[in-house]
Amino acid sequence: MSKRAPYTLNDVPAGTQYYWRSLEEKERDGAPAPGFDATREFSADQLAAPSAGEVNRRGFFAAMGSVLALAGAEGCRRPVEKIVPYAKAPEEVIPGIPSHYASAVTSRGESLGIVLECHEGRPTKVEGNPDHSSSMGGADIVTQATLLDLYDPDRSTGPSKGPAKDSKGTAVGATATWDDFEQAFADVVKAQDANGGAKLRVLLPPTISPTVMRLRAELKNRFPSAKIHTYAPTSHGTALAGARLAFGQP
Amino acid sequence: MQIFPRSLNRLPLIAAVALALLGGGATFVVAYYFSPLNTQVGYAPIQPVPYSHRLHAGQLGLDCRYCHANVERSAVAMVPPTQTCMNCHSLVKTDSAKLEPIRQSWATGKAVEWVRIHRLPDHAYFDHSVHVTAGVGCSDCHGRIDQMDVVRQEKPLSMGWCLDCHRDPTPHLRPKDQVTNMEWQYDPNQPNKPVRAVEPPKHCSGCHR
Numbered sequence A: 001m002s003k004r005a006p007y008t009l010n011d012v013p014a015g016t017q018y019y020w021r022s023l024e025e026k027e028r029d030g031a032p033a034p035g036f037d038a039t040r041e042f043s044a045d046q047l048a049a050p051s052a053g054e055v056n057r058r059g060f061f062a063a064m065g066s067v068l069a070l071a072g073a074e075g076c077r078r079p080v081e082k083i084v085p086y087a088k089a090p091e092e093v094i095p096g097i098p099s100h101y102a103s104a105v106t107s108r109g110e111s112l113g114i115v116l117e118c119h120e121g122r123p124t125k126v127e128g129n130p131d132h133s134s135s136m137g138g139a140d141i142v143t144q145a146t147l148l149d150l151y152d153p154d155r156s157t158g159p160s161k162g163p164a165k166d167s168k169g170t171a172v173g174a175t176a177t178w179d180d181f182e183q184a185f186a187d188v189v190k191a192q193d194a195n196g197g198a199k200l201r202v203l204l205p206p207t208i209s210p211t212v213m214r215l216r217a218e219l220k221n222r223f224p225s226a227k228i229h230t231y232a233p234t235s236h237g238t239a240l241a242g243a244r245l246a247f248g249q250p
Numbered sequence B: 001m002q003i004f005p006r007s008l009n010r011l012p013l014i015a016a017v018a019l020a021l022l023g024g025g026a027t028f029v030v031a032y033y034f035s036p037l038n039t040q041v042g043y044a045p046i047q048p049v050p051y052s053h054r055l056h057a058g059q060l061g062l063d064c065r066y067c068h069a070n071v072e073r074s075a076v077a078m079v080p081p082t083q084t085c086m087n088c089h090s091l092v093k094t095d096s097a098k099l100e101p102i103r104q105s106w107a108t109g110k111a112v113e114w115v116r117i118h119r120l121p122d123h124a125y126f127d128h129s130v131h132v133t134a135g136v137g138c139s140d141c142h143g144r145i146d147q148m149d150v151v152r153q154e155k156p157l158s159m160g161w162c163l164d165c166h167r168d169p170t171p172h173l174r175p176k177d178q179v180t181n182m183e184w185q186y187d188p189n190q191p192n193k194p195v196r197a198v199e200p201p202k203h204c205s206g207c208h209r
Helices: A023-029 A057-073 A141-150 A178-193 A210-222 A238-245 B004-032 B055-061 B082-089 B097-108 B128-134 B138-142 B159-168
Strands: A097-109 A109-120 A122-128 A201-202 A227-230
Touching: A097 A141, A122 A141, A201 A210, A210 A227, B082 B097
Parallel strands: A201 A227
Antiparallel strands: A097 A109, A109 A122
16 A cells, blocks of 8 residues: 555455446446456556565655665764673683683694684684694694684584585575484494495595594494595695605605 | 945955854864764763662772773773672662663673763774773773763863873873772872883874774
């Protein structure tokens, strides 16, 4: 409904007798029969009441005009800013002073000792840990960039079933729970036990974790014909090979 | 053949005087009404909880640093977390309706959103701890907070105002134990030994880092 059409004729009960109001109407409609479709009088898009989400042209310009008027009015005042403290403040956090934590990050299958600079509990910078033998105070650009993994909106937060995105790029994979994974893997185990895992493939990133190595060995024991593939999108295998050539060891 | 009457000979003079007066007036209007002296002094927004500094800091005598604890340690003197309020208000006035948002925040863990009053623009760097440890008192920049029921901004916090002190800091430096004393007044006849030798930066990159 708008000012031009304050009511719609949909509300008029069927069977109401309509009378023509001008000769043009009479010519156009003839003597309207009961059951006359009164909605013919209005053009189709005026009657199509915009559903939530669709806006017809008139509504769009009305909205734009009101936004413009309101925006100008509120730009003159000082914007309201909030200070939001903690409700229960953690002990070692002083707002304004960063705190540093020693940590390790696995990057390209190696674990590097790093020092994280955190502002109010949020890590903001990765530096190498001078006391750690793997980094000795340095951090390369890939390690520095692992900071963004913490804030990546696409980061995985749990197991997911199926591919995350289909060929067109639409997100299809639903996040599953660990129980779902155990269920699914139990089915796989039952199926694969028969032929020694000839059809089982596992894809893992490179790692030096002793736990993962042990689990890989156990998997191999259980399914001797399964294949475990190791893949990393970025790797320094060529650098390691070159170091081996040059120094005899990577 | 004279088109214009002779009296119009005065016109340039009158126009110049009027323009000068108008220009001067406009300059004054802009310089005062558009400056932080007018746009920021007096800003006293309504806070989510009607906390009265006059009651707590003035009447009860709470020190500023009990709540704004990091003022000597950090660049920002924080607003206290709900935990600080509940230190007393879990025992005192536990049923007061004015404290309902605080109790709600304590129960749900959602912080209370205070409205910020004293704000410097992002291109100016200000560090509270340096100033407080040098002996600048709280009331020098924030006024008599202990007499305010609703906190209002007393000083313009403009660059010129900051430079006034940076160029002559002596009237604003107090002995270390008087920093939170709201009633301390500078007495030129009794020069105070400053807490430490101060060299307030007067060059641009002192604050525009």
